[in-house]
Amino acid sequence: xxxxxxxxxxxxxxxxxxxxxxxxxxxxxxxxxxxxxxxxxxxxxxxxxxxxxxxxxxxxxxxxxxxxxxxxxxxxxxxxxxxxxxxxxxxxxxxxxxxxxxxxxxxxxxxxxxxxxxxxxxxxxxxxxxxxxxxxxxxxxxxxxxxxxxxxxxxxxxxxx
Amino acid sequence: xxxxxxxxxxxxxxxxxxxxxxxxxxxxxxxxxxxxxxxxxxxxxxxxxxxxxxxxxxxxxxxxxxxxxxxxxxxxxxxxxxxxxxxxxxxxxxxxxxxxxxxxxxxxxxxxxxxxxxxxxxxxxxxxxxxxxxxxxxxxxxxxxxxxxxxxxxxxxxxxx
DNA sequence: ATATAATGGATATTACAGATCCATAATAAA
DNA sequence: TTTATTATGGATCTGTAATATCCATTATAT
Numbered sequence: 001x002x003x004x005x006x007x008x009x010x011x012x013x014x015x016x017x018x019x020x021x022x023x024x025x026x027x028x029x030x031x032x033x034x035x036x037x038x039x040x041x042x043x044x045x046x047x048x049x050x051x052x053x054x055x056x057x058x059x060x061x062x063x064x065x066x067x068x069x070x071x072x073x074x075x076x077x078x079x080x081x082x083x084x085x086x087x088x089x090x091x092x093x094x095x096x097x098x099x100x101x102x103x104x105x106x107x108x109x110x111x112x113x114x115x116x117x118x119x120x121x122x123x124x125x126x127x128x129x130x131x132x133x134x135x136x137x138x139x140x141x142x143x144x145x146x147x148x149x150x151x152x153x154x155x156x157x158x159x160x161x
Numbered sequence: 162x163x164x165x166x167x168x169x170x171x172x173x174x175x176x177x178x179x180x181x182x183x184x185x186x187x188x189x190x191x192x193x194x195x196x197x198x199x200x201x202x203x204x205x206x207x208x209x210x211x212x213x214x215x216x217x218x219x220x221x222x223x224x225x226x227x228x229x230x231x232x233x234x235x236x237x238x239x240x241x242x243x244x245x246x247x248x249x250x251x252x253x254x255x256x257x258x259x260x261x262x263x264x265x266x267x268x269x270x271x272x273x274x275x276x277x278x279x280x281x282x283x284x285x286x287x288x289x290x291x292x293x294x295x296x297x298x299x300x301x302x303x304x305x306x307x308x309x310x311x312x313x314x315x316x317x318x319x320x321x322x
Numbered sequence: 323a324t325a326t327a328a329t330g331g332a333t334a335t336t337a338c339a340g341a342t343c344c345a346t347a348a349t350a351a352a
Numbered sequence: 353t354t355t356a357t358t359a360t361g362g363a364t365c366t367g368t369a370a371t372a373t374c375c376a377t378t379a380t381a382t
Contacts (some may be wrong), residue, residue, distance in 0.1 A: 001164055003251045003288070004339065011284045012253075027358070036254070040342055047360065059359045060349025076287055090164045092173075093197070122310040123172045126237055126302045127164070134295035141287045149283035165370065188327065201373050208329065220328045221380025 007083045009037050010045050011143075014079060015150070017055065018071035018143050025064030045083065052082040072144035077135055079143075090127035168244045170198050171206050172304075175240060176311070178216065179232035179304050186225030206244065213243040233305035238296055240304075251288035 013031050020026050028046065032039045046065055049055045056068045067074065174192050181187050189207065193200045207226055210216045217229045228235065 001162055001245045001250060002248065003162055005254055006339080008252065008254045008284070011288075015284060025358095029358090038341065041340070043359070044341090044361090050359090057359060058349075059347070059357085061351065061357045063349070063358045065359090076291070084162045087163065089162060091169065093166055093169050122307040123169070123176060125310060126299075126307050127172075130237070130295045130298040130302075133298045134291045137291040137294045138287075141291075146283040146287050149286060167370080186327095190327090199372065202371070204328070205330090205372090211328090218328060219380075220326085220378070222324095222326045223381060224327045224379085226328090 001089070003080070004084060006045050007080060009035060009042060010049060010079050010083045011076070013042065013046065013065075014049070014054070014067070014071075014074060014143050015147060017065060017067050018074075018147050020066070023066070025058055025062060025066055027064035031065070048082055049079070052078075054078060054082065067143075070144070071147060072142050074143045075139050076141045076143075076146075077138035080138055088128060089131045090124060092121050092124050162250070164241070165245060167206050168241060170196060170203060171210060171240050171244045172237070174203065174207065174226075175210070175215070175228070175232075175235065175304050176308060178226060178228050179235075179308050181227070184227070186219055186223060186227055188225035192226070209243055210240070213239075215239060215243065228304075231305070232308060233303050235304045236300050237302045237304075237307075238299035241299055249289060250292045251285060253282050253285050 012035055016031060016034055017026055028039050028043055031037075031046070032042045035042065046055065046057065050057045050065070050068075053068055054074055055065045057063070057065050173196055177192060177195055178187055189200050189204055192198075192207070193203045196203065207216065207218065211218045211226070211229075214229055215235055216226045218224070218226050
């Protein structure tokens with residue numbers, strides 16, 4: 001399990017937008033060269049962020065992207081949910097709803113089958129709660145907050161401790 | 162981003178082992194039919210759990226698996242780390258070490274490239290801390306604990322609230 | 323010796339992230 | 353109005369990791 005590269009790109013792109021002066025559009029060329037990502041790939045990511053209302057986009061000359069709201073109003077959770085999707089991290093196999101399509105004569109042992117755990121499954125309860133812990137933290141941390149962190153070193157660039 | 166099916170199977174398999182009487186080996190047939198997973202696939206998972214010291218395995222007649230230590234000493238984090246790997250959930254693109262192989266003349270804008278964020282990257286700091294929140298929760302919750310939860314309904318089976 | 327049961331290697335299959343290309347639409351400036 | 357610029361969305365390709373199966377081997381109780 002890993003966060004996708006898209007999420008890394010998206011988060012960093014937003015950091016760059018947050019750094020740029022308000023009102024100025026940042027083009028995909030600038031973003032992609034700053035991040036070392038291809039324009040075409042990063043475009044897709046920016047489109048998603050726009051569709052979800054995190055950034056605004058203007059086409060044409062002098063167009064580009066800017067934050068749709070203050071950096072202090074954009075949480076890491078917002079970004080993660082757009083780019084990773086909103087499904088739960090954990091599922092109790094086979095979609096967690098239908099009780100397994102096929103399971104004919106299962107060989108010898110006709111045990112009580114214990115699959116098809118729904119919302120009440122104790123395993124799922126723990127896993128969901130664990131996810132919740134992470135999400136809560138992500139929700140409490142905004143782009144602005146991270147930007148401030150960066151400020152104490154060299155605004156968002158290297159800063160190896 | 163999703164937990165793998167392997168993790169779901171592994172966790173549930175351990176729940177079953179924890180339920181079975183101590184000293185009795187549970188074979189792969191029994192496990193797989195209870196969980197609705199194929200024997201061959203579940204075998205791989207059990208092998209990993211064994212290699213990591215979470216279960217013991219005995220080959221031959223009356224063989225099978227049992228917990229290698231008390232269910233109260235096996236945390237969800239133990240299981241997740243075996244089956245999902247121990248890498249961090251978040252990486253700042255391209256492996257986070259080498260400074261990007263190729264990046265010849267990047268077109269027009271010779272900006273200061275802002276990639277290759279190491280450990281000090283403010284984005285990574287937030288993401289790592291978020292992961293830490295989840296891991297801490299997983300570490301605090303053991304198989305035994307989940308089993309107790311299940312007990313209050315119908316030991317590990319349905320229990321839709 | 324035999325049946326049972328886990329192991330590990332090899333290999334197939336599938337799904338999805340990663341990545342690119344192109345035709346289209348929108349916009350500013352000439 | 354034309355032109356250059358810039359984002360958009362569809363289609364598609366690729367690579368890789370998760371899923372899944374098969375089989376030969378090893379270990380063990382009877």
